[in-house]
Amino acid sequence: MSSMLHSVLNKLISSGDLKVQFADGTTHTYGNGTAPRVTLAFHNKAAERAIALDPELKLGECFMDGDISFPEGDIYSFLRLVFENTGPTAAKEPWMRILTRLRKIFRPLQQMNTLARSSRNVQRHYDLSGELYDLFLDPDKQYSCAYFETPQTSLAEAQLAKKRHIAAKLQIKPEDKLLDIGCGWGGLGLYFAEFLDADVTGVTLSQEQFQIANQRAKARGLNQQAQFLLQDYRELNQQFDRISSVGMFEHVGVTHYAEFFQQVARLLKPDGSMLLHSIGRSDEPSVTNPFIRKYIFPGGYIPSLSEVLPHIENAGLIITDIEILRLHYAETLKAWREAFMANRDKAKAIYDERFCRMWEFYLAGSESAFRWQNMMVFQIQLAHRQDAVPLTRNYIEQEEKRLKRLEMRKFKACNDSSSEKASPKHLVY
Structure with missing residues (x-):
């Protein structure tokens, strides 16, 4: 189990019912047991690390590549659970602020729309x-x-x-x-x-x-x-x-x-x-x-x-x-x-x-x-x-x-x- 991902989820998810099946076979539940109920399954440890470090990019990539799945619920119900807990502040963790600042540096180059x-x-x-x-x-x-x-x-x-x-x-x-x-x-x-x-x-x-x-x-x-x-x-x-x-x-x-x-x-x-x-x-x-x-x-x-x-x-x-x-x-x-x-x-x-x-x-x-x-x-x-x-x-x-x-x-x-x-x-x- 990724200790970093566990720490983040434990901090962010206070309501709802999120069950996470980690790649090593362990399972942990986050939230207070109320709806919505979602189960997220990791199929490899690399996906756990990637999402923990850069969820804005890697959550979508891991879902697209089949590295994660949802035995209960789906990607929409998972996003709902996360955002109902975090709202617009989902990207305010310190390391995510650093990632956002780095991406801002490259923003002019990325939007050079000739x-x-x-x-x-x-x-x-x-x-x-x-x-x-x-x-x-x-x-x-x-x-x-x-x-x-x-x-x-x-x-x-x-x-x-x-x-x-x-x-x-x-x-x-x-x-x-x-x-x-x-x-x-x-x-x-x-x-x-x-x-x-x-x-x-x-x-x-x-x-x-x-x-x-x-x-x-x-x-x-x-x-x-x-x-x-x-x-x-x-x-x-x-x-x-x-x-x-x-x-x-x-x-x-x-x-x-x-x-x-x-x-x-x-x-x-x-x-x-x-x-x-x-x-x-x-x-x-x-x-x-x-x-x-x-x-x-x-x-x-x-x-x-x-x-x-x-x-x-x-x-x-x-x-x-x-x-x-x-x-x-x-x-x-x-x-x-x-x-x-x-x-x-x-x-x-x-x-x-x-x-x-x-x-x-x-x-x-x-x-x-x-x-x-x-x-x-x-x-x-x-x-x-x-x-x-x-x-x-x-x-x-x-x-x-x-x-x-x-x-x-x-x-x-x-x-x-x-x-x-x-x-x-x-x-x-």
Whole structure:
């Protein structure tokens, strides 16, 4: 039994019921015996030492490599037990503070996202098989935080509500030139084009997303109104009435924030507005989780607002609104994780068991970070002028109601022309 790991667990776990089967055959129980109940089994002593010294990286690696397993419970229930005991302070042990300081030293190098490097980083994640994403995303392939209007809202409905919420904040007028930075598979841009008659340009660095987004635009008869480019936002030089960016800022890197907002200021017309939707952290600046950086999002970084706002100010832009979405991403990730686990055998057929373990840990760890740690989502509205948006926020709710009526009309028209009845959550834009 690893004495160091035993000491750490004995100190951290005061509630719940964690049974650990060590590689030498000994078993020890931590906590007060209440739920949740989890059993963690080590299959070699190397895994015990690795996790004791660097749990942020090695827990995921050992799970991915099969060096640990869970005879009772699973990786998600284990993370829940740990974080409910430690909360956001899980990485405050002295040796972990030292590791974090060392990782901060290398942070600028890790986030040096040049044009070529940004493209490679994006392709590593977003150019995975489209079949994989179909296993757990909603039908519109929205791969960012949804907006749950009620606890009973389905994932598809929440993703539609997210698009509606962003559109309402942007106050899009017919024929507005709109730029979507990091357009994904095109769902948000197509919503702007179809329901608000906007002239949409979307940019992505993913070949897979670029092809699918344009195919979807053509299939819906919107290819004259919505075009998607395989291009870096830094290479654009025209101006737009509205700019949206959802789930892309996490890939910019802290060393490129000044460049990002200066480019936004150049691209945005004097009377225009922008909506930036991004994951953020609710505490002080830190480093990217090492497992996520190594295996999931190379070059990525989750900022504190204190790292973002100065660059907005220095670019000469005005912050006209900030909204914090707290548990919305936890609920989104829960839906993704449950869908992925329900289709795990199909994912294994596309890749392999190690990949499935990696993806399971990624989804479970990400949900845990939003539910019990310091992750949140912010939406920042930006403009050049103070009067670019209305005086109060009432316009957002009013526009959402109008857009919902438009969706229902579209939905009714689809039903009238089809023998198969559907519901709003089945609409794919």
